[in-house]
Amino acid sequence: MTTPDVFPLEGGCDCRTVRYRMETRPLFVHCCHCRWCQRETGASFALNAMIEADRVTLLAEEPDIVDTPSASGKGQKIARCPKCSVAVWSNYAGAGPTVRFVRVGTLDEPDQQQGKR
Ligand SMILES: [Zn+2]
Numbered sequence: 001m002t003t004p005d006v007f008p009l010e011g012g013c014d015c016r017t018v019r020y021r022m023e024t025r026p027l028f029v030h031c032c033h034c035r036w037c038q039r040e041t042g043a044s045f046a047l048n049a050m051i052e053a054d055r056v057t058l059l060a061e062e063p064d065i066v067d068t069p070s071a072s073g074k075g076q077k078i079a080r081c082p083k084c085s086v087a088v089w090s091n092y093a094g095a096g097p098t099v100r101f102v103r104v105g106t107l108d109e110p111d112q113q114q115g116k117r
């Protein structure tokens, strides 16, 4: 992406119990149209920002980690708000725990217009 550097960016779930800050630009942003992502998001595709786990700072409560089957068969761990169950990121067996797939839709500014609140 060629957007100006607007990081850090904050995001979180609907009820604001889970809040996080993406400290730096993600490794890349991945748009997945597979049926699994469609089911999980209820939309036509999932937009995930791949980022190192240590670049994501938790600002509020810890999300619940839910073991969920994945297309690869190895499973994934989806971090969901304990109250409203919105998924904020997931970890895939293939990439390991050090890489988080942050749901771009949970960012306060998904379009990365500006870094303000
Ligand atoms: Zn919530």
Ligand SMILES: [Zn+2]
Binding pocket: 032, 033, 034, 035, 036, 037, 038, 046
């Ligand atoms: Zn997918």
